[in-house]
Amino acid sequence: MGLLSFITVVILSMLCSPCFTSAQQLYVGQAITDCNNPDITPAVFGYEYNGVNTSCQTYLTFRSNPPYNNVSAISDLLASDPSQLSEINEVSETETFDTNRLVIVPVNCSRSGEYYQRNTSYVIKEAAGYLFISNNTLQGLTTCQAIANQNPGLTSSNLSIGARLNAPLRCACPTKNQSDLGIKYLMSYLVAEGDEVSLISQRFGADTKLTSEANSLPNTNINPFTTFLVPLENPPSVSQTIEPPPPPLSPPPPPTPTSTSNKSSSKTWLYALIGALGGSALILVLGIVFYCRVFRRSKKKTDSITVSESFGAFEKPQEKKTDQESKDFLDSISADIALSLKTYRFQELQNATNNFSTSNWIKGSVYCGTINGDSAAIKKMDGDVSKEINLLHKINHSNLIRLSGVCFSDGYWYLVYEYAANGPLSDWIYYDINDGKFLDWGQRIQILLDVATGLNYLHSYTTPSHVHKDIKSSNILLDTDFRAKIANFGMARSAEGQEDHFSLTKHIVGTIGYMAPEYLEHGLVSTKLDVYAFGVLMLETLTGKEVAVLYEENKHLSDVLNAVLKDEDGQESWRNFMDPSLQERYPSELAKFLVKLIDNCLEKNPAVRPAMDEIVQLLSRTMNNSMAWELSNV
Numbered sequence: 001m002g003l004l005s006f007i008t009v010v011i012l013s014m015l016c017s018p019c020f021t022s023a024q025q026l027y028v029g030q031a032i033t034d035c036n037n038p039d040i041t042p043a044v045f046g047y048e049y050n051g052v053n054t055s056c057q058t059y060l061t062f063r064s065n066p067p068y069n070n071v072s073a074i075s076d077l078l079a080s081d082p083s084q085l086s087e088i089n090e091v092s093e094t095e096t097f098d099t100n101r102l103v104i105v106p107v108n109c110s111r112s113g114e115y116y117q118r119n120t121s122y123v124i125k126e127a128a129g130y131l132f133i134s135n136n137t138l139q140g141l142t143t144c145q146a147i148a149n150q151n152p153g154l155t156s157s158n159l160s161i162g163a164r165l166n167a168p169l170r171c172a173c174p175t176k177n178q179s180d181l182g183i184k185y186l187m188s189y190l191v192a193e194g195d196e197v198s199l200i201s202q203r204f205g206a207d208t209k210l211t212s213e214a215n216s217l218p219n220t221n222i223n224p225f226t227t228f229l230v231p232l233e234n235p236p237s238v239s240q241t242i243e244p245p246p247p248p249l250s251p252p253p254p255p256t257p258t259s260t261s262n263k264s265s266s267k268t269w270l271y272a273l274i275g276a277l278g279g280s281a282l283i284l285v286l287g288i289v290f291y292c293r294v295f296r297r298s299k300k301k302t303d304s305i306t307v308s309e310s311f312g313a314f315e316k317p318q319e320k321k322t323d324q325e326s327k328d329f330l331d332s333i334s335a336d337i338a339l340s341l342k343t344y345r346f347q348e349l350q351n352a353t354n355n356f357s358t359s360n361w362i363k364g365s366v367y368c369g370t371i372n373g374d375s376a377a378i379k380k381m382d383g384d385v386s387k388e389i390n391l392l393h394k395i396n397h398s399n400l401i402r403l404s405g406v407c408f409s410d411g412y413w414y415l416v417y418e419y420a421a422n423g424p425l426s427d428w429i430y431y432d433i434n435d436g437k438f439l440d441w442g443q444r445i446q447i448l449l450d451v452a453t454g455l456n457y458l459h460s461y462t463t464p465s466h467v468h469k470d471i472k473s474s475n476i477l478l479d480t481d482f483r484a485k486i487a488n489f490g491m492a493r494s495a496e497g498q499e500d501h502f503s504l505t506k507h508i509v510g511t512i513g514y515m516a517p518e519y520l521e522h523g524l525v526s527t528k529l530d531v532y533a534f535g536v537l538m539l540e541t542l543t544g545k546e547v548a549v550l551y552e553e554n555k556h557l558s559d560v561l562n563a564v565l566k567d568e569d570g571q572e573s574w575r576n577f578m579d580p581s582l583q584e585r586y587p588s589e590l591a592k593f594l595v596k597l598i599d600n601c602l603e604k605n606p607a608v609r610p611a612m613d614e615i616v617q618l619l620s621r622t623m624n625n626s627m628a629w630e631l632s633n634v
């Protein structure tokens with residue numbers, strides 16, 4: 001098949017970095033996650049010694065992240081000099097950085113055999129493998145393969161807490177050609193979501209062509225948590241570390257492929273996509289983007305990946321509001337929602353969260369705290385939060401997370417939500433024999449009914465009607481009684497007047513695997529997007545498997561359903577289908593009924609999918625029947 005082989009060629013050429021060898025360095029790409037495959041490209045071990053200078057002064061970047069959020073903690077972690085680090089970042093040596101602030105880290109880089117590197121030693125503090133240390137702790141400044149290479153006698157699986165690891169940080173010295181052009185430093189910049197070669201170059205005053213060459217980039221695709229060399233004539237300055245404003249609204253460049261992490265598993269997904277969408281040029285583009293972005297599965301519970309960044313500019317966080325603008329905004333909303341939404345003083349939130357201590361940290365930028373005796377979840381945000389606030393303050397429904405207040409301080413928004421003690425549904429439904437977390441049949445049906453009820457409210461009882469657009473297991477929160485609340489309305493939008501078609505000037509956001517085909521293909525937004533995603537959520541809830549895993553095992557989700565639907569006596573196929581932790585304690589008639597409902601929700605044609613109010617009715621009937629079944633089965 002011509003299309004397929006073309007895609008294969010494109011992908012192979014992306015994987016096969018040595019094809020572009022020159023004396024300059026190779027960009028490492030997603031090979032960094034393929035820890036068991038050191039042969040994937042030599043670039044995983046580091047930047048190669050180029051025969052010019054055996055050592056040089058250079059700079060790394062690092063994003064402040066507790067507990068590595070102050071001068072001494074960061075210079076310790078990265079073997080830098082605290083006084084030089086504080087000087088270049090224009091802060092005092094006792095300074096604590098805001099989370100996610102880009103910190104410049106001066107280091108001496110030197111030759112070690114075939115590679116340049118800066119050695120640092122890392123003392124293991126938690127049960128974690130090499131990938132966690134290289135990617136999550138060191139943010140991609142080293143790789144699991146390089147750590148494995150330089151710590152003979154240890155393996156990723158038998159690391160003990162307190163053990164000391166040698167972690168070679170990725171750095172490089174300029175080539176002869178670069179020196180001749182006046183380049184003095186090759187900064188190891190850590191790529192973030194949404195970065196593009198041209199934007200990074202602009203930001204640091206580097207020439208885009210030189211930057212691409214410095215990384216031997218065959219194309220312009222770069223991935224988060226990898227290092228990217230920026231050729232500099234002068235040391236970087238602190239003003240360049242401030243997030244740039246969003247670029248002007250000219251058409252963004254077409255989405256282009258990055259590279260891949262898990263070749264064999266993603267391939268199924270690629271075929272699935274081609275099968276599902278039929279042939280057009282758009283598919284080629286989307287297919288490659290997905291092939292590349294899908295399912296970097298390091299641990300069992302991967303958080304699903306959003307693809308907003310592949311479509312460029314529009315999803316970038318907005319320029320930070322000034323205090324005055326934000327106060328104006330607060331005032332304007334306060335007038336109209338003073339009764340439903342409290343504005344907190346920052347100090348109140350500090351008190352509530354023990355000054356945002358790690359013991360109050362939940363995940364990402366979310367902390368828990370106690371305000372006036374009530375538990376609350378507090379989320380720190382720096383984008384445009386007005387949409388989420390404007391939507392949430394209007395709605396009051398027990399199945400939609402309640403926003404109780406806001407605070408603006410020092411360039412950041414803090415949104416205060418009701419607290420859901422049992423955390424996200426994603427912590428509960430994926431089968432893991434070791435985690436001891438289990439939901440019985442009745443709880444699962446109740447949760448699905450709750451989600452459907454919340455969505456129905458959003459679709460039918462808000463004016464204008466709204467689409468959530470990012471329904472997935474990690475956006476469903478469970479309270480102490482395991483009742484579900486839909487959270488994260490950052491992508492929600494009005495469902496009206498959105499019949500316009502997808503073009504590359506529109507942006508696609510959402511989570512792979514949950515996204516309906518008409519959205520992928522044409523960017524069509526309607527409430528039926530949520531219906532499709534809800535179908536996927538039901539499927540995950542019954543099977544105990546993440547959608548990523550289902551796509552690894554099957555070309556189409558409908559294959560999963562057909563396997564059980566066509567099987568009349570059903571024994572073996574049902575055993576394979578249902579979550580093993582249910583141990584066959586479920587009413588099989590109802591399960592079969594739900595499988596048919598899922599099948600309807602996943603219909604390719606959105607018009608054929610049931611509406612949410614229908615689903616609510618069907619699920620409440622299922623709930624009643626389930627209760628009857630439970631009573632007769634005690």
Ligand SMILES: *[C@@H]1O[C@H](CO)[C@@H](O)[C@H](O)[C@H]1NC(C)=O
Pocket residue numbers: 022023024177
């Ligand atoms: C260095 O520059 C020269 C002339 O500009 C060019 O011919 C040569 O290929 C370059 N070498 C490398 C390794 O890029």
Ligand SMILES: *[C@@H]1O[C@H](CO)[C@@H](O)[C@H](O)[C@H]1NC(C)=O
Pocket residue numbers: 067068069070071072073093094095096
């Ligand atoms: C820096 O952070 C570390 C780890 O959180 C902490 O132990 C240390 O006291 C902090 N130092 C300063 C000067 O704040």
Ligand SMILES: *[C@@H]1O[C@H](CO)[C@@H](O)[C@H](O)[C@H]1NC(C)=O
Pocket residue numbers: 079080081084106107108
């Ligand atoms: C680099 O090495 C020089 C000389 O050994 C030393 O003075 C300087 O402090 C080092 N810089 C860093 C950032 O460690």
Ligand SMILES: *[C@@H]1O[C@H](CO)[C@@H](O)[C@H](O)[C@H]1NC(C)=O
Pocket residue numbers: 033131135136225296297298
């Ligand atoms: C790398 O770390 C980031 C942030 O901690 C995380 O979001 C991402 O999933 C990690 N990637 C892999 C492949 O583990």
Ligand SMILES: *[C@@H]1O[C@H](CO)[C@@H](O)[C@H](O)[C@H]1NC(C)=O
Pocket residue numbers: 110111112119150166
């Ligand atoms: C860095 O560590 C490696 C061993 O992992 C060692 O061979 C090399 O000499 C060290 N380099 C420096 C500059 O200390």
Ligand SMILES: *[C@@H]1O[C@H](CO)[C@@H](O)[C@H](O)[C@H]1NC(C)=O
Pocket residue numbers: 153154155158
């Ligand atoms: C870790 O495992 C490797 C190979 O399985 C073994 O050679 C090594 O001694 C072990 N190290 C420790 C500290 O247990």
Ligand SMILES: *[C@@H]1O[C@H](CO)[C@@H](O)[C@H](O)[C@H]1NC(C)=O
Pocket residue numbers: 052053055056173174175179184
């Ligand atoms: C290499 O070292 C020499 C001195 O040893 C220095 O003059 C030159 O600037 C260095 N080149 C680079 C690229 O750092």
